Amino acid sequence: xxxxxxxxxxxxxxxxxxxxxxxxxxxxxxxxxxxxxxxxxxxxxxxxxxxxxxxxxxxxxxxxxxxxxxxxxxxxxxxxxxxxxxxxxxxxxxxxxxxxxxxxxxxxxxxxxxxxxxxxxxxxxxxxxxxxxxxxxxxxxxxxxxxxxxxxxxxxxxxxxxxxxxxxxxxxxxxxxxxxxxxxxxxxxxxxxxxxxxxxxxxxxxxxxxxxxxxxxxxxxxx
Numbered sequence: 001x002x003x004x005x006x007x008x009x010x011x012x013x014x015x016x017x018x019x020x021x022x023x024x025x026x027x028x029x030x031x032x033x034x035x036x037x038x039x040x041x042x043x044x045x046x047x048x049x050x051x052x053x054x055x056x057x058x059x060x061x062x063x064x065x066x067x068x069x070x071x072x073x074x075x076x077x078x079x080x081x082x083x084x085x086x087x088x089x090x091x092x093x094x095x096x097x098x099x100x101x102x103x104x105x106x107x108x109x110x111x112x113x114x115x116x117x118x119x120x121x122x123x124x125x126x127x128x129x130x131x132x133x134x135x136x137x138x139x140x141x142x143x144x145x146x147x148x149x150x151x152x153x154x155x156x157x158x159x160x161x162x163x164x165x166x167x168x169x170x171x172x173x174x175x176x177x178x179x180x181x182x183x184x185x186x187x188x189x190x191x192x193x194x195x196x197x198x199x200x201x202x203x204x205x206x207x208x209x210x211x212x213x214x215x216x217x218x219x220x221x222x223x
Contacts (some may be wrong), residue, residue: 001031003035066115070129190211
């Protein structure tokens, strides 16, 4: 199998595949070595091959042993995530093996399922994030994913079902109109203190405001 044929095979599989899949498709071990040597493909770890165009997050996850997960998968979809460290999050399945690789700072996730390559779904990423980063980070990410339409009614129900009973209450007060993660967190904190707020209120002579408390106090959350 030529390097170009190997690249085509990988491209049909979102840019990455195990070596044994390539061998079954007709490539020899010499073919794989030649493709790596000429730069046509790369090898994130032993037995795994990818195209040079594969996203760096997916390459790092493959090197570690699985899929881009949790905060990392959400951030790649444009979801607002409260995660100051921004370490790579990788899902390897409940019994998956992890691999040493250069500069590894990965957070390993071992929830149930069979991991492969690429990115976990938005639903799985949100469920992972609830346990990994806590309820405020989850709430902000949940509303951020809902706002642009990444979460439909079915997906929201799946997220709720995937959470532990004690984690579900934030989904009951979530809204689709939050325009920033900070706005979501502020509203959650106010509600937990028993302070009722109106959100995204239009006031004559002022315009639209983030929050209105008791009809008189305007609160903005621009960060």
